[in-house]
């Protein structure tokens with residue numbers, strides 16, 4: 062560890078032990094390069110810092126490298142972190158309106174392709190690090206042949222090459238994310254009936270289409286005063302909380318929900334509101350000037366508002382990946398200056414008024430959904446004992462949550478539900 066720490070000068074930043082571990086394992090993967098490799102890291106794992114540490118080593122060793130990402134906001138953060146570690150870098154981004162070498166106006170996609178193309182023509186291609194995007198990763202591999210990636214999304218098409226997986230539960234257990242509390246006993250009755258909208262259960266980050274969301278919004282508006290009742294409940298339950306992120310089905314739905322919030326306490330953030338307004342809204346949320354942010358689905362990645370400690374779900378979410386990213390917003394720790402200001406964030410509260418958690422819990426294996434279901438069954442007193450170890454489980458649990466030291470993953474191997482096998 063000491064040797065590791067002296068390998069890279071991280072300046073004022075003190076990387077977490079697992080970030081050093083990722084750094085060391087990445088170094089190994091590069092030394093014994095067998096092909097593209099990636100790290101799966103949960104939301105809040107600090108991917109930006111981990112990328113910057115690797116980049117710092119590259120620059121010390123005289124290697125060239127390139128970091129690519131789909132969103133301007135992410136690459137902006139990457140560049141800033143590189144400067145924090147004294148790594149010289151040039152930033153190219155059409156969406157941020159900044160580029161160093163190109164004088165012609167290029168779309169972001171074209172710009173990236175051009176960079177990858179020029180990378181391929183060199184004798185020794187630069188290392189390419191993709192931040193959170195598997196499609197970019199695949200394109201870059203085709204063009205340059207050498208690749209590293211960090212992502213919170215695991216592609217179903219990629220089985221080998223994973224260096225390490227830093228998952229959400231691990232980060233919560235170590236105190237790098239706050240734990241999540243799901244619902245409260247008395248909101249089970251306050252729920253939109255959205256049974257016509259169902260997840261397809263596929264892997265990936267897909268969401269409902271625009272027309273599906275529109276139909277969902279109509280359905281919600283039809284359910285009359287339910288939104289008012291829900292919002293009054295939300296205000297009551299979040300009275301002593303810092304910041305609340307509310308996800309709705311459409312603009313009309315956002316406005317309807319916001320109607321019951323105090324004037325000046327909220328912002329509605331949409332894709333088409335314009336960059337300037339969007340930045341102002343997010344800044345006001347960051348500083349705590351506004352408590353509530355209502356959105357339709359555009360803030361799931363690349364936005365870091367540590368004050369958010371409550372996630373309110375007012376529409377169905379299609380996929381596990383999207384849901385986990387969404388909930389990840391609320392699990393981040395406060396910045397040290399916010400703690401110095403006397404702000405407190407002990408946990409993340411999820412208020413789901415749509416049955417999304419329950420629906421996805423039946424479709425996907427995921428520790429967050431499992432925990433949500435366990436908390437729900439505890440409240441309703443529905444738990445059933447495991448026949449093997451007697452640990453209490455939700456009646457919908459897929460696998461017993463009890464411990465078993467003899468099992469390879471330390472967990473009881475009683476499976477309650479077998480997944481169906483499709484034979485044709």
Ligand SMILES: [Zn+2]
Pocket residue numbers: 447448449450451452461462463473474475
């Ligand atoms: Zn058991």
